[in-house]
Structures are given as structure tokens and as C-alpha cells.
Amino acid sequence: MDILNKSIFEEHYNRENTGSAKWDKNSLLSLFGSEDVLPMWVADMDFPAPEGIQKALIERLNHPIFGYTVPADTVFTEIQNWLKQRHSWQIDKEWISFSSGVVSAIGTTIQAFTSPGDKILLQSPVYTPFFDMIKNNDREVVNSPLLLEDGSFTIDFTDFEDKLKSGVKLFLFCSPHNPGGRVWTKDELLRIGELCEKYDVIIVSDEIHADLYLSTSRHYPIGSLSKKLADLTVTLMAPSKTFNIAGMQASFLITSNEQLQLQLQKAQAKLAFHGLNILALTAMEAAYREGLQWLTDMIGYIEENIKLAEEFIAAEIPALHVMHPDASYLLWIDCRDLGLTDIEIKDRLIHQGKLALEPGSKYGPGGEGFVRMNLGCSRATLQEGLKRLKIAFS
Known part of the structure; x- marks a missing residue:
């Protein structure tokens, strides 16, 4: 899919001190016990809203x-x-x-x-x-x-x-x-x-x-x-x-x-x-x-992010398995082959990888052993998040 304006998705916007539930340090401390984590959890993209809005x-x-x-x-x-x-x-x-x-x-x-x-x-x-x-x-x-x-x-x-x-x-x-x-x-x-x-x-x-x-x-x-x-x-x-x-x-x-x-x-x-x-x-x-053109461009960018994440995880963290999505910018990742409990998975992510993801157990029976990762971010942020994901489970 051709993307007419990729630059708006590539830029990193500092969202600290904007009341962002995703990035606020007190929010991260409350939810993950640490301010020093990269937030890729809640379904909130780091992209600016369409210019028309x-x-x-x-x-x-x-x-x-x-x-x-x-x-x-x-x-x-x-x-x-x-x-x-x-x-x-x-x-x-x-x-x-x-x-x-x-x-x-x-x-x-x-x-x-x-x-x-x-x-x-x-x-x-x-x-x-x-x-x-x-x-x-x-x-x-x-x-x-x-x-x-x-x-x-x-x-x-x-x-x-x-x-x-x-x-x-x-x-x-x-x-x-x-x-x-x-x-x-x-x-x-x-x-x-x-x-x-x-x-x-x-x-x-x-x-x-x-x-x-x-x-x-x-x-x-x-x-x-x-x-x-x-x-x-x-x-x-x-x-x-x-x-x-x-x-x-x-x-x-x-x-x-x-x-x-x-x-x-x-x-x-x-x-x-x-x-x-x-x-x-x-x-x-x-x-x-x-908003249609913005949405078309954004979905094209997300598809590139999904491809990057899937290829990285398959090559670098083969114990993890990605459920390929048909929609949205959220990636459901199967961690069960690691042989870790949900608490151990969360602990590894936060303290070893310094990465904030949604634990699968939050989603009820069938979610145990999974995590959800938000790919609605710049390529640089995604690459950093994937690097931290690998560190968490090394």
C-alpha cells in the first residue's frame, strides 16, 4: 500500500506532561511499578490526529x-x-x-x-x-x-x-x-x-x-x-x-x-x-x-510495522508466536512456549526488558501466557520496543 505522507507517522512526539494515560509517569508507576519502561500497552497511538480535525x-x-x-x-x-x-x-x-x-x-x-x-x-x-x-x-x-x-x-x-x-x-x-x-x-x-x-x-x-x-x-x-x-x-x-x-x-x-x-x-x-x-x-x-486519506496512510504504515514485528520475532525470539491480525494496530503474542507464568512474563518485561505491555490474563480465560503489544507508533519506537522484548526473554 502506497503511503502519501509517511513523515507524520515517523516523527516522535513527546507526550510527557500532556496528561497522557499511556505515557504519564505516575500512571506507569501505578500500573507497572516502574516509570522506566517504554509504554506499548494501552490502545492509544502515538500519531497526531488528522490535520482536518x-x-x-x-x-x-x-x-x-x-x-x-x-x-x-x-x-x-x-x-x-x-x-x-x-x-x-x-x-x-x-x-x-x-x-x-x-x-x-x-x-x-x-x-x-x-x-x-x-x-x-x-x-x-x-x-x-x-x-x-x-x-x-x-x-x-x-x-x-x-x-x-x-x-x-x-x-x-x-x-x-x-x-x-x-x-x-x-x-x-x-x-x-x-x-x-x-x-x-x-x-x-x-x-x-x-x-x-x-x-x-x-x-x-x-x-x-x-x-x-x-x-x-x-x-x-x-x-x-x-x-x-x-x-x-x-x-x-x-x-x-x-x-x-x-x-x-x-x-x-x-x-x-x-x-x-x-x-x-x-x-x-x-x-x-x-x-x-x-x-x-x-x-x-x-x-x-x-480523515479518509490519513486513515489510508496510517493503515499502510501499520501494515509495515506488523511485518517488521512479525519478522523480528520469528528470527530473534522464536519461542514467541504472533497471531497475525486482520485489523487494528495491536499484536497478540503467544509466550506460552517460554514456560513462564504470567507473573514471570510481566516481571521479565518490566525489570529485564523495561517494556510495558498488556498482560494477556487481563482478557479472561484463554489469555493466559499471552501479551498484547501496541504497534501504533513510529518505526524507531517499534524497533526499540522489539529490542527490549528480546532482552526481556534472553
Whole structure:
């Protein structure tokens, strides 16, 4: 993939003293017990946001009044245009509602569609807040673990159906998958939809990484595949991972089901959530209006980073095995052949390699013995991180 402007991804930006959760020394000390580590953990890229977003924010800041805000029609239009262009998904304006973040939206859907004690299904290993939001809302976690076959995750549909028929009310789905980077096929998505419809289970699909599918892949929003699936599903999306603007706290929910939409509105009203702030809306609109070329270039750069990391690990640390991702800038690395416990892996990384990665055990059953590495960084940072990874396990 040709990259029109590689220089913006090659430059190192000093993020210390900017309130960065990823780079803040107190944050690193709290999470890893050391300030002296290279942070390649949380899903936050070290790339500057697209210039169009920066300019739109500056232009809005030049107006001196920041009063109560409602989303302009153009915000909805840009979301609709983006989904049609990027995912061939035609949606109505009325299907869209907003949230400050996808995790917040998960909490809202749990409160809107289930009651305390209800069963909610997930597939581990999976994004840690899936577990947290279920437990924090006093619901029961039901797990249908993913299978690891030929170096990739697959769904055990026999177990999946058995779990659905046990009284599950809601299925929390991660698509594309985090931490594995798996993009689910259309056939897999249709089978999921068929079973959830059969057992009257609502699908809440976290698709925050939807725009980050690589050149060899194609992501399908599950709600886009049929009218039945659209009415069964609440899709959660955001520009935050796509354009590295998580600090703007802007996401949106999509459902064509009017009853589900009313339930969402009622749940948000209980929380006194009335919409996004002025800069979040500005950034979201600009991202979808002007960010495509930046995204295309960024994905090309990430693909080069993935190739470099995979080749380095295969040649220099052969005991580790990489799950090749279909999407995103996160690398799921199998360390089990080292024969170390999760605690020993973390200790080696921090104290020997001075490298901060996400421990796989955070992602639930099936994550033990793995680590997640963030490749959303300059080539120089990646090379330093790989060198430290080798030192950690030498």
C-alpha cells in the first residue's frame, strides 16, 4: 500500500506532561511499578490526529462562546456518508444516538436491556471492560471461550448455542476482535445472528476497531447484513481508535429497532446524559468528513510495522508466536512456549526488558501466557520496543 505522507507517522512526539494515560509517569508507576519502561500497552497511538480535525477544533475555538450544544445535521450526515463509503451500510439518521465512549455505551445497553441477575454472554479472551461492565451492573457473566486453531481465533458454535439457550438475555460481541485482531467472516456473522434470533438474544456489537481493517481484510458490521440483524443489534462505533482522538470522548450507537432506541433513551435519561460536548462533535464531524486519506496512510504504515514485528520475532525470539491480525494496530503474542507464568512474563518485561505491555490474563480465560503489544507508533519506537522484548526473554 502506497503511503502519501509517511513523515507524520515517523516523527516522535513527546507526550510527557500532556496528561497522557499511556505515557504519564505516575500512571506507569501505578500500573507497572516502574516509570522506566517504554509504554506499548494501552490502545492509544502515538500519531497526531488528522490535520482536518486539528483545523476544525482550532476554528471552533476561535469562536469565543461555548454554550449548550446540539449536534448539527452535518454530524449525522458525515456519519452516514462514512458508513456508506467505508462499510457499504446505509443507515437512517434516526438510528443514531451518542455516548461519551464505547465502554459507557456498553454500560448503557446493559442497563437498558437487562435486569440485575440476568445472564450476558461474551467470548474470551476479550476486551477487559466487557467483564467489568457486566459485573459492575450486577449481571452474570456467561463465557463461550474462543478456540485457538491454526494460530487464529474461531468460534465454537456448539458451545455458543448451548450458552445462548441457558437463558442469556444479551450477547456482548467484539468485532473486529480485541485483542486478537480477528475480522469475522460474513458466514460467521450470519450464524451468530441466526442463533441470537432463535433464542431472542439482543446483540450489542462493539465495533470500535471497525475502520481499522487491513488491506487483506474486509469488515462487515453485523447490523448491516439483513433487516432482521439490524433490528436485533445495537452497534457501538467511534472515531476514537480510528483517528487517535480517544480524549475527545465521542462515540455513537446505531439501531434500527425503535423499541431498543426508546429503551436506550430511557437509560440515558436516568443518567442525565444529554449529548456530547461541543469539541467532541466538532472532532467527530471533521474526522468522518476529512480523515479518509490519513486513515489510508496510517493503515499502510501499520501494515509495515506488523511485518517488521512479525519478522523480528520469528528470527530473534522464536519461542514467541504472533497471531497475525486482520485489523487494528495491536499484536497478540503467544509466550506460552517460554514456560513462564504470567507473573514471570510481566516481571521479565518490566525489570529485564523495561517494556510495558498488556498482560494477556487481563482478557479472561484463554489469555493466559499471552501479551498484547501496541504497534501504533513510529518505526524507531517499534524497533526499540522489539529490542527490549528480546532482552526481556534472553
